[in-house]
Structures are given as C-alpha cells and as structure tokens.
Amino acid sequence: MKLQAALDTLSLEDCVALLSETRGSIDIAEVGTPFVIEEGMRPVREFKSKFPEIEVLADVKIMDAGEYEADKCFEAGADICTVLGVSNNATIEGVVRSAKKHGKKVMVDMIEVPDLAARAAEIDAMGVDYICVHTAFDVQKTGKDPLDDLKVVNKVLKHAKSAVAGGVKLNTIDAIVEEGAEIIVVGGFICNAEDRAATAKELKAHLK
Amino acid sequence: MKLQAALDTLSLEDCVALLSETRGSIDIAEVGTPFVIEEGMRPVREFKSKFPEIEVLADVKIMDAGEYEADKCFEAGADICTVLGVSNNATIEGVVRSAKKHGKKVMVDMIEVPDLAARAAEIDAMGVDYICVHTAFDVQKTGKDPLDDLKVVNKVLKHAKSAVAGGVKLNTIDAIVEEGAEIIVVGGFICNAEDRAATAKELKAHLK
Numbered sequence: 001m002k003l004q005a006a007l008d009t010l011s012l013e014d015c016v017a018l019l020s021e022t023r024g025s026i027d028i029a030e031v032g033t034p035f036v037i038e039e040g041m042r043p044v045r046e047f048k049s050k051f052p053e054i055e056v057l058a059d060v061k062i063m064d065a066g067e068y069e070a071d072k073c074f075e076a077g078a079d080i081c082t083v084l085g086v087s088n089n090a091t092i093e094g095v096v097r098s099a100k101k102h103g104k105k106v107m108v109d110m111i112e113v114p115d116l117a118a119r120a121a122e123i124d125a126m127g128v129d130y131i132c133v134h135t136a137f138d139v140q141k142t143g144k145d146p147l148d149d150l151k152v153v154n155k156v157l158k159h160a161k162s163a164v165a166g167g168v169k170l171n172t173i174d175a176i177v178e179e180g181a182e183i184i185v186v187g188g189f190i191c192n193a194e195d196r197a198a199t200a201k202e203l204k205a206h207l208k
Numbered sequence: 209m210k211l212q213a214a215l216d217t218l219s220l221e222d223c224v225a226l227l228s229e230t231r232g233s234i235d236i237a238e239v240g241t242p243f244v245i246e247e248g249m250r251p252v253r254e255f256k257s258k259f260p261e262i263e264v265l266a267d268v269k270i271m272d273a274g275e276y277e278a279d280k281c282f283e284a285g286a287d288i289c290t291v292l293g294v295s296n297n298a299t300i301e302g303v304v305r306s307a308k309k310h311g312k313k314v315m316v317d318m319i320e321v322p323d324l325a326a327r328a329a330e331i332d333a334m335g336v337d338y339i340c341v342h343t344a345f346d347v348q349k350t351g352k353d354p355l356d357d358l359k360v361v362n363k364v365l366k367h368a369k370s371a372v373a374g375g376v377k378l379n380t381i382d383a384i385v386e387e388g389a390e391i392i393v394v395g396g397f398i399c400n401a402e403d404r405a406a407t408a409k410e411l412k413a414h415l416k
Contacts (some may be wrong), residue, residue, distance in 0.1 A: 008273075037268050037280050040248035060245050061271050063292060063319060064344040065216075069242050076246075084271060086294045088320055090346040111271060112296055114322075136272040138298040 001177065001207040004057065005200065006165070006187035008032030012043055018196055019051050025200035026190075028055045028080070028183065036060055041076035048077035055079040061109055063087045066094025074102035080130070085110040085119055089126070096127045105129040107163060107183075111136050116149055121156040128160050130183060135166030145172065150179050170199075173206050209385065209415040212265060213408065214373070214395035216240030220251055226404055227259050233408035234398075236263040236288070236391065244268055249284035256285035263287040269317055271295045274302025282310035288337070293318040293327055297334070304335050313337040315371060315391075319344050324357055329364040336368050338391060343374030353380065358387050378407075381414050 005026045007015045019029055029051065031043045036058065047056045058078040062069045066083060073081040083095040085108050092108065099106045107130040113119045120131055133149035146166045153162050161182035168176065169189045176184055186203055193199035213234045215223045220243075227237055237259065239251045244266065255264045266286035270277045274291060281289035291303040293316050300316065307314045315338040321327045328339055341357035354374045361370050369390035376384065377397045384392055394411055401407035 009276075033271075034273060034277050034280055036245060036248065037266075037277055038248050038284075040244065040246050040250070042248070058245075061269070063241075063269050063271070064346055065242060066346055068217075068345075069245055072242055072245050084294075086292075086320055088344050088347050091344065094346055112294055136296050136299065137276075138272055138274055138302060139296055 001181065002027035002183045003200070003204050003207060004028035004030050004163075004183050004185040005190050006030040006032050006059070006185050007043070007191065008034050008187055010191055012039060012046060015043065016046065016050060018191065019047065019054065021197040022190070022200040025197070025204040026054060028057050030057045030059050030185065031078075032187070033059050033061055041072065044073070044076045044078050057082065057107065059109075062091060062095055064091055066091035067098045068094070070095040070098035070106070071102075074098060074104045078104065080105040080107050082107045082109045082132070084108070085113040085123060085131075089122075092123060092126055092128065099129070100127075107132050109134050110149070110153070116152050117156050120153045124157050124160050130163045131157060131160045132163035132165055132183070132185070134164075137166070140167040147172070147175055147179065150176065150181060154180060170203060170206070173203060177206055177208055209389065210235035210391045211408070211412050211415060212236035212238050212371075212391050212393040213398050214238040214240050214267070214393050215251070215399065216242050216395055218399055220247060220254060223251065224254065224258060226399065227255065227262065229405040230398070230408035233405070233412040234262060236265050238265045238267050238393065239286075240395070241267050241269055249280065252281070252284045252286050265290065265315065270299060270303055272299055274299035275306045276302070278303040278306035278314070279310075282306060282312045286312065288313040288315050290315045290317045290340070292316070293321040293331060293339075297330075300331060300334055300336065307337070308335075315340050317342050318357070318361070324360050325364050328361045332365050332368050338371045339365060339368045340371035340373055340391070340393070342372075345374070348375040355380070355383055355387065358384065358389060362388060378411060378414070381411060385414055385416055
C-alpha cells in the first residue's frame with residue numbers, strides 16, 4: 001500500500017517544505033488539479049528533481065486528447081497521470097498508449113461515473129494501472145465517503161489495482177486499509193495538519 | 209456571433225504571433241487544455257496583457273472544486289472558464305458563484321454527456337452563460353460532427369447561449385451559422401493553416 005499526498009492548496013515552496021518534512025512517509029506526491037491550473041508542469045519538474053525517490057502523479061483529469069495530454073505529463077517527468085472515467089474509451093486508450101510508450105502509469109479517476117461497477121469492469125480491461133474511487137471535494141460536505149465505492153470497485157477488478165480519494169482522514173483510514181487499496185490519497189488532512197510530519201507518519205503506519 | 213480560436217498545440221510565442229496576425233478576426237482566444245497542462249495560467253496572463261481587446265477563455269474543463277478552480281482562472285485574468293457538463297451540479301454551481309463574484313463568464317463543455325437534451329436543460333437553469341456542444345478530438349476521426357448536438361441543445365436553451373466545438377472547418381461552418389450559435393470554436397483549421405490570417409478572416413466573414 002502506498003500513501004499519496006494530494007498537494008492542492010499550498011504554494012510550490014510550501015509543497016517542497018512539506019515533502020521534505022514528511023520524507024519517508026509519503027510514497028506519491030500528487031500535483032493536484034488546481035496546482036496544474038496555476039503552474040502547469042512546473043511542480044512536476046520541481047518535485048522530480050528535488051525528491052527523486054518519490055513518485056509524482058499529475059492529477060490532470062484528462063477528458064480528451066488522451067495521448068497528447070498524457071505525453072505532456074510524462075515528458076515533464078510524471079510517473080502517473082490521471083484520466084477521467086467519464087471520458088470516451090478512445091481517450092483512455094490514448095492515455096494508456098502514452099504510458100506504455102514512456103514506461104509510466106495511468107490512474108483512472110472514477111469521479112461522477114454513474115454505473116461504477118460496469119464502468120470499472122470496462123476500464124479494467126483497457127490496461128490501466130489504477131482505478132481510483134473518488135468522492136468529489138464539492139460533494140464531501142454531503143457526508144458521502146469513498147469506502148462504499150471502493151467495495152464496489154474491488155469486487156470487479158481483475159487487472160488494475162484500486163485507489164481511493166476524497167476526504168480520507170485518520171479516523172476513516174483503517175476501514176479503507178481493511179477493505180484494501182493499493183493507493184490511499186490524503187489531501188487536507190496532511191496539508192492542513194498542525195504537525196504535518198507526525199500526521200503523515202501516523203497515516204503511513206496504518207497502511208499494510 | 210463570435211469566433212473563438214482554440215490554441216492547443218503551438219508554443220506561447222507562436223500563439224502570440226497568431227493572435228497578432230489574425231487581429232480583427234478572432235474574438236476569443238482559447239488557452240486550450242494541453243496548453244494549461246504545460247503552462248498553467250501563464251498564457252492567460254500573457255494574452256490579456258498583449259491583446260486587451262480579445263476575450264480570453266481558459267479551457268480548464270473543471271470537474272471538481274468548482275469555485276476554487278474557477279477563482280484561479282478569473283484571478284489570472286480569464287474572461288471565461290470552462291466546466292464539464294458531466295461534473296456534479298455542486299461543481300457547476302461553484303463555478304457560477306466564482307464567475308458572478310468576478311463579473312466573468314462560464315462555459316459548460318458538454319463533451320461525453322450521455323443525455324444531452326435533459327442535461328442541457330438542467331444546466332441552463334443554473335445561470336451559466338454558454339453551453340458548448342463538443343465533439344471530442346479523440347472521436348472526431350469516427351466522422352462525428354457537432355451540428356446534430358447543436359440542434360438538440362438549441363431546442364432546450366432558455367437562458368444560456370450555445371457554443372460549438374470539435375473539428376469545425378470552412379466547409380462545415382455555414383451549416384452551424386445557419387443553425388445558430390453565439391460562439392463558434394475553431395482550432396486546427398486556423399492553427400495549421402498555411403495562411404492563418406486569411407483563414408481566420410474568411411471564417412469570420414461567414415459568421416452572422
């Protein structure tokens with residue numbers, strides 16, 4: 001199991017500080033979507049050069065031009081890039097082509113996918129590496145939690161590994177670990193913690 | 209009617225050259241998604257400072273954190289930002305909130321929306337400015353064309369104006385103009401033209 005830190009709301013300098021403080025606890029540094037909107041691929045390049053031992057995920061949520069957009073991420077040094085599960089199959093196939101060409105990985109973000117089990121099974125057959133259940137930030141306040149979705153996806157996956165994102169905290173991580181996921185994404189709970197190093201270390205200690 | 213040029217595959221320097229050459233023909237400069245992935249909001253700032261008379265659209269295709277991500281675009285100077293029609297209503301509502309706060313505009317990209325008429329009617333009631341039918345780049349090679357989708361959307365809109373994107377060329381623009389759309393998006397047909405200025409001018413002359 002890997003711990004992924006979603007870096008969304010901090011400055012590039014503060015992200016670098018966070019990754020230094022939490023060294024040894026965080027396996028994957030996610031350059032979050034708002035961060036890409038602001039800075040493009042600069043944080044990807046910066047993280048790869050400063051923390052070569054940490055995998056970098058570019059959360060670009062590709063919706064079209066799959067191969068072309070994924071190429072941009074991998075050329076910048078990303079190890080993993082994301083594509084939306086609601087996108088056309090041709091788009092996901094393009095991202096997979098790009099990943100294979102670069103020897104890198106694809107995560108499919110299942111945010112807002114209507115029939116999760118059926119779509120996860122379809123996408124699982126396309127050669128992607130990770131299928132991520134994701135409770136949107138904008139709907140977390142309704143109390144929705146990604147654990148039920150994780151159970152649905154874990155039942156159908158035959159090739160890809162599962163990942164989980166959306167409001168994961170110390171008091172919800174054990175149930176996720178119990179259910180099983182290759183990657184657990186934590187954002188605000190680390191970034192907004194008073195002691196980010198201790199929080200990341202404690203989360204990591206809960207993983208199997 | 210407005211002509212929007214989608215700038216996706218050129219360097220920032222070449223985009224600036226294109227916008228200079230085509231001055232008077234292009235109403236809206238679109239900072240395309242791959243361009244945002246590479247450069248973040250830098251092209252938005254650059255276009256606004258160099259071409260204050262041209263509207264700038266940030267094609268960020270927001271899927272979550274609507275208000276937060278739209279804020280980033282508008283703070284950088286974008287006049288319009290895009291959100292996906294497949295996103296959660298809460299996300300679209302967040303983008304609308306951000307736009308109203310900044311006195312800017314929202315375009316909803318209907319790419320891969322399953323029930324176009326029903327979803328367009330729902331979104332039309334949310335206070336967005338434009339609803340854009342969009343044939344994905346990755347599916348244009350199947351011969352699909354956005355005209356039929358435009359007809360579907362034009363039938364249901366009561367508040368928002370329609371926009372159309374996806375492989376629009378000189379030989380398909382008249383049918384679109386005839387059907388009616390406030391914004392017509394042209395990408396490769398301008399960017400890859402031998403004479404970009406003449407091509408943009410000719411396209412613009414076909415608009416009403």
